[in-house]
Amino acid sequence: MMELELPKTQQDMDLIDILWRQDIDLGAGREVFDYIHRQKECELEKQKKLEEERQEQVQQEKEKAWLSQLHLDEETGEFVPRPAPPSKPESPPLSSEQNVPNAEEVLSFDMCMQLLAETFPLVDEVQVASQPPAPEPTEDSQVLLAPLPPPQTQDPVLMSPFLDSKSEQDMEQAWQELLSIPELQDCLNMQNTSLIDMPSYANSSKPQEVQDANYNFYVAEPPDVLKRPNTGCPAGFLGAYDGPYPAGLPPEPVSQMTVNALDLNGSFLFYPDLMNPKPNNSEPLVPEVDASLTEILSDSPMDFATFSMEEPFTGKTVQEGPDIPDSDSGVSMDSSPKAPSPGNSLESSLYKSASFTINDSDMEELDSNPGSVQAEYAEMFPVSYHIDEYQVPVTTSQSTPLSTLTSDETDSEPPGSPGYLKTPFTKDKSRSRLEARLSRDEQRAKVLQIPFAIEKIINLPVEDFNELMSKHQLNESQLSLIRDIRRRGKNKVAAQNCRKRKMENIVGLECELDSLKNEKEKLLKEKGEQHQNLRQLKQQLNSLYLEVFSMLRDEDGKPYSPSEYSLQQTSDGSVFLVPRSKKAELKKEKK
DNA sequence: ACGAGCTGTCATTGA
DNA sequence: CTTCAATGACAGCTC
Numbered sequence A: 001m002m003e004l005e006l007p008k009t010q011q012d013m014d015l016i017d018i019l020w021r022q023d024i025d026l027g028a029g030r031e032v033f034d035y036i037h038r039q040k041e042c043e044l045e046k047q048k049k050l051e052e053e054r055q056e057q058v059q060q061e062k063e064k065a066w067l068s069q070l071h072l073d074e075e076t077g078e079f080v081p082r083p084a085p086p087s088k089p090e091s092p093p094l095s096s097e098q099n100v101p102n103a104e105e106v107l108s109f110d111m112c113m114q115l116l117a118e119t120f121p122l123v124d125e126v127q128v129a130s131q132p133p134a135p136e137p138t139e140d141s142q143v144l145l146a147p148l149p150p151p152q153t154q155d156p157v158l159m160s161p162f163l164d165s166k167s168e169q170d171m172e173q174a175w176q177e178l179l180s181i182p183e184l185q186d187c188l189n190m191q192n193t194s195l196i197d198m199p200s201y202a203n204s205s206k207p208q209e210v211q212d213a214n215y216n217f218y219v220a221e222p223p224d225v226l227k228r229p230n231t232g233c234p235a236g237f238l239g240a241y242d243g244p245y246p247a248g249l250p251p252e253p254v255s256q257m258t259v260n261a262l263d264l265n266g267s268f269l270f271y272p273d274l275m276n277p278k279p280n281n282s283e284p285l286v287p288e289v290d291a292s293l294t295e296i297l298s299d300s301p302m303d304f305a306t307f308s309m310e311e312p313f314t315g316k317t318v319q320e321g322p323d324i325p326d327s328d329s330g331v332s333m334d335s336s337p338k339a340p341s342p343g344n345s346l347e348s349s350l351y352k353s354a355s356f357t358i359n360d361s362d363m364e365e366l367d368s369n370p371g372s373v374q375a376e377y378a379e380m381f382p383v384s385y386h387i388d389e390y391q392v393p394v395t396t397s398q399s400t401p402l403s404t405l406t407s408d409e410t411d412s413e414p415p416g417s418p419g420y421l422k423t424p425f426t427k428d429k430s431r432s433r434l435e436a437r438l439s440r441d442e443q444r445a446k447v448l449q450i451p452f453a454i455e456k457i458i459n460l461p462v463e464d465f466n467e468l469m470s471k472h473q474l475n476e477s478q479l480s481l482i483r484d485i486r487r488r489g490k491n492k493v494a495a496q497n498c499r500k501r502k503m504e505n506i507v508g509l510e511c512e513l514d515s516l517k518n519e520k521e522k523l524l525k526e527k528g529e530q531h532q533n534l535r536q537l538k539q540q541l542n543s544l545y546l547e548v549f550s551m552l553r554d555e556d557g558k559p560y561s562p563s564e565y566s567l568q569q570t571s572d573g574s575v576f577l578v579p580r581s582k583k584a585e586l587k588k589e590k591k
Numbered sequence B: 001a002c003g004a005g006c007t008g009t010c011a012t013t014g015a
Numbered sequence C: 001c002t003t004c005a006a007t008g009a010c011a012g013c014t015c
Helices: A010-022 A030-038 A040-076 A096-105 A107-119 A122-130 A138-143 A149-154 A156-162 A165-179 A182-196 A208-220 A222-230 A253-267 A285-298 A302-313 A315-319 A342-352 A360-368 A370-380 A387-394 A402-412 A418-422 A427-447 A454-459 A462-471 A476-551 A580-590
Strands: A565-569 A575-579
Touching: A427 A454, A427 A476, A454 A476, A462 A476, A476 A565, A575 A580
Parallel strands: none
Antiparallel strands: A565 A575
16 A cells, blocks of 8 residues: 555646546536645645655565565575475464474574474474474464464465375374473464564554454465465456456455455465565565555555555556456446456457546547547556456456456356346346446546555445545545545446346236236136036025925915915025015015 | 347435 | 435447
C-alpha cells in the first residue's frame, strides 16, 4: 500500500485532478469537490506525514528483513524460500520442525545439538534438516506459534513433496521425542521468542492473537495453497493465474482475506521482481511474507486489498503476466469470472483503450469506439496493460487459450445468481458484457489508482467502508469514483436480485397457475363423478320408490295409481300415502 | 434492418 | 438526513 502512495507524484495528482474535473458524469457533486478542495491543503499535509511514517516503517522492516535474509541469499542464492537445510537464520517464523536444524546451528543451542546428536543418528538429523515441513503436533505449534506461519508461507509448493505420510510419521515421532526433552523445549522456546522479534514481527505491539491467527490460518490452509497453483481452482478464477493474488475471490470478505494472504505467500515464489519496487518486497522471501502478513493482519483488511490493487500499477508486478490481482475479482456478487468471448474483441479492447482522462462520458465513447484511445492508454500503462491479463482470472490455473476459456468458463459457471439458471440466455454474451461493464469501473479505478479492490468498495459494510475511506488519503476524484463504484456495484447486484426475484415470481406464478389448473380439472372431474353418483342414487331411489309403491294395496286389494297418489316422508321418518291433490295442499300448508 | 433478450445504469421511492 | 434495497425505465449490446 505504501507503493501506492509513492508513485503519486505531483504530476500524477495533477492528472487525477484534471481527470476529475473532466469527469462530469462521475457525479461527484461540485460542492463535494469544492469542500474537499478547501481541505486539500490539510489533507496533503496529512498525507505527507503518513507517507513519511510509512516510509520509516518500511525502511525499518526492510533493514531487519535484510539482516535476517542475508544468510538465506548466501546459501540458496535465490529468493525462493526453501526449507533449506541447516542454515536458515531468518527461519524465525519457521515451523518447529524447521527449527530443529536451526537449533543445531545456533550457538546458544549447544545443548540442543548435543541432545539431537544423542537422540538421532546423523542420518536422521540430515533427514530432519532436509524435511522442514514435517508435520508437527498441534501442541508443539502452540508452543512455537510465531515460527509456524513463515515456514509454510515460505514455499508450500516446494514443501509439499516432503509431506509423504511416512516422513510425516517419522518426523512426528522424532518431534515428540525431541519435545519430551525439557532442555530442548527451553531452547526452542528461547529461539522462538527471539525469532518473534525478527523483522517481520517488527510491530511488537501486535497481539499474540494475531500470530495465533496466522498460525491457524497457515495450518488450515496449506493444502489449498498447494493445490491452487497446479489444479483448477474450484473458486473459479481463483487459481486462474499461477500468480498469487486471487483478488477475484467470491464475495466473502473475511475468508477472502485469508485466501488472499495465502496466495500472497505463495506468490513470492513467482515474483522475485516484485521485491525490487516495493520496500516490503525488497525483503527476502520470508520476511517479506511476514511483513505483508502482519500488515494484513494488523491493519484493516484494506491493507491487503491495497496491496493487491497496487499490483497493476507497479510496472514490474504487471509484468508478472497473470497479474489479475484486482481483476474484476468480481465486482458483482456473482463471482463468476467473465471471460470475453472471442466475438467480444470490441469490448475487450476497451481495457486497452482507456485514457487517463476517463470519465463516464468517455467510457461511453469507449464503449462505442474502443480503439480510439488505445494508443494513449498504452502510453499510460506501457508495461503490459492488456485486457488479456484481466481475462486470465477467468481461466483456471491452467493457461488455456482465451477462446477455450470463454466457452468453458461460461459453461461451468453461471453468471449471476441461481435464478438465472431458469432463464435461458447466452452466458458467453452476458459474461463478456458483464466483464466489459466491470472493466469500466475497474479501468477508472486503475486510472485513479484506487488503492483497494472494487469488490471491497462494493461489498464492505458502511462502517467498514467509511473506515477504509478514512484510512486512505484520497482526493476528490478518487472519493467520488469510489462512491460511484459502490453505488453502481450495489445497484447492479440489486438489479440482478430484482430480476432474479422477478423471474422467480414469474416461475412461481406459472407453477401456481399450473397447480390451479390441475386443481380445477380435478374438481371438475370430481364434480362429474358426484353428478354421476347422484344420478345413480336418484335412479335407485326411483326404482325403490316404484317398487314400494307397487306393493301398496287399497281396501279392495287394488294397487294405487302413481298418478293419483304418492309417498311422502315426514320429518319424523314416518311415511304416508298421500293423494296428489292433497300433496299440493300439504306443500301449500308447509309454505 | 429489426426485434428479442440480457445487462448495466440511473432515478425514484419507501423503509 | 443518510443509507440502502427495490424497482421501473432506459440504453447498449448481441444474436
